[in-house]
Amino acid sequence: xxxxxxxxxxxxxxxxxxxxxxxxxxxxxxxxxxxxxxxxxxxxxxxxxxxxxxxxxxxxxxxxxxxxxxxxxxxxxxxxxxxxxxxxxxxxxxxxxxxxxxxxxxxxxxxxxxxxxxxxxxxxxxxxxxxxxxxxxxxxxxxxxxxxxxxxxxxxxxxxxxxxxxxxxxxxxxxxxxxxxxxxxxxx
Amino acid sequence: xxxxxxxxxxxxxxxxxxxxxxxxxxxxxxxxxxxxxxxxxxxxxxxxxxxxxxxxxxxxxxxxxxxxxxxxxxxxxxxxxxxxxxxxxxxxxxxxxxxxxxxxxxxxxxxxxxxxxxxxxxxxxxxxxxxxxxxxxxxxxxxxxxxxxxxxxxxxxxxxxxxxxxxxxxxxxxxxxxxxxxxxxxxxxxxxxxxxxxxxxxxxxxxxxxxxxxxxxxxxxxxxxxxxxxxxxxxxxxxxxxxxxxxxx
Numbered sequence: 001x002x003x004x005x006x007x008x009x010x011x012x013x014x015x016x017x018x019x020x021x022x023x024x025x026x027x028x029x030x031x032x033x034x035x036x037x038x039x040x041x042x043x044x045x046x047x048x049x050x051x052x053x054x055x056x057x058x059x060x061x062x063x064x065x066x067x068x069x070x071x072x073x074x075x076x077x078x079x080x081x082x083x084x085x086x087x088x089x090x091x092x093x094x095x096x097x098x099x100x101x102x103x104x105x106x107x108x109x110x111x112x113x114x115x116x117x118x119x120x121x122x123x124x125x126x127x128x129x130x131x132x133x134x135x136x137x138x139x140x141x142x143x144x145x146x147x148x149x150x151x152x153x154x155x156x157x158x159x160x161x162x163x164x165x166x167x168x169x170x171x172x173x174x175x176x177x178x179x180x181x182x183x184x185x186x187x188x
Numbered sequence: 189x190x191x192x193x194x195x196x197x198x199x200x201x202x203x204x205x206x207x208x209x210x211x212x213x214x215x216x217x218x219x220x221x222x223x224x225x226x227x228x229x230x231x232x233x234x235x236x237x238x239x240x241x242x243x244x245x246x247x248x249x250x251x252x253x254x255x256x257x258x259x260x261x262x263x264x265x266x267x268x269x270x271x272x273x274x275x276x277x278x279x280x281x282x283x284x285x286x287x288x289x290x291x292x293x294x295x296x297x298x299x300x301x302x303x304x305x306x307x308x309x310x311x312x313x314x315x316x317x318x319x320x321x322x323x324x325x326x327x328x329x330x331x332x333x334x335x336x337x338x339x340x341x342x343x344x345x346x347x348x349x350x351x352x353x354x355x356x357x358x359x360x361x362x363x364x365x366x367x368x369x370x371x372x373x374x375x376x377x378x379x380x381x382x383x384x385x386x387x388x389x390x391x392x393x394x395x396x397x398x399x400x401x402x403x404x405x406x407x408x409x410x411x412x413x414x415x416x417x418x419x420x421x422x423x424x425x426x427x428x429x430x431x432x433x434x435x436x437x
Contacts, residue, residue: 125224
């Protein structure tokens, strides 16, 4: 079944900014796209300090819940949506992603996943990426029925995956690697 | 239940590939010998995420990102860089042995003196005006990649007294699905710094550690020009479909 031993993960280290940031990395869609939302947040360590050398990556469906990918058995549905965002954190630990809100998704076992982004965090001191999900604050009903959110046994921690509305527009999604309010991370 | 799904499942259900969950291969996040893990490794147990649409798909980033000079790190400036010219080539496979074609690989590394071209690298070794140390390529239809570069140097770091990183090249790969995303490091055979390198040794299994070490290859070596190294990268494979009725396991 699985014959070859896989290659282990190693830390991204402190110097990935030589190669990995792309000029349009944070822009899943151009800023002036109708319906574009700006997601911002900071990454914190277990002492509550900002993490200024992390890389955030996001992956998501398009607004119709489609992926431009051959393993989406529904077909691409005409989607050419990049779906991928990448942003290094700055000296203040902040990142930003500009994207469109994804649609909900059907589940193989039945039911529906609420609109979400899969989020990877890479950093010096992380020997493997950690993966979380971002959900939307205006999807209370869908979030309550989401199988992934519902699978989090510590119900009080589910809120760590729900972005907050920003007063000036856009969404705020902070990531706490460790300590009080530690973000829920997934075994993918 | 699915009335609000804009792109509903096809009749007969949604059949997705499922990716293997290798155990004991990746390093643990909490690894005290690598000091930076102390405040960054999450402490709470991970929540199991079954693979659904978002996880079995992934960005298919292609040729638009890559220029021909991106895979030859010795030709990115007017002059030749200092150091030992090498060829690093191999295949990207999944654990079932299937090649992973058309996938983006990004690399970064020190120069021959062990210095990164990065503002935060203060190792007092010389920068090389003819070497940036970054590359990109896309695997071909057989999953093959090939870089021409300079052998990176060892460098000191402040993890512990007199600590040195074994020479390595950073590799970033996407594979075909979100589940296959991998950032790792390629090491060189016979490097005496490896047994004391906590990043490398965070990988618990000796065979898995050796998976990160390239092999010298006389076949890939170009006469009177460059030494060759072969390094295959193996990503998670696809298992029998989990949700398929009557599917084989």
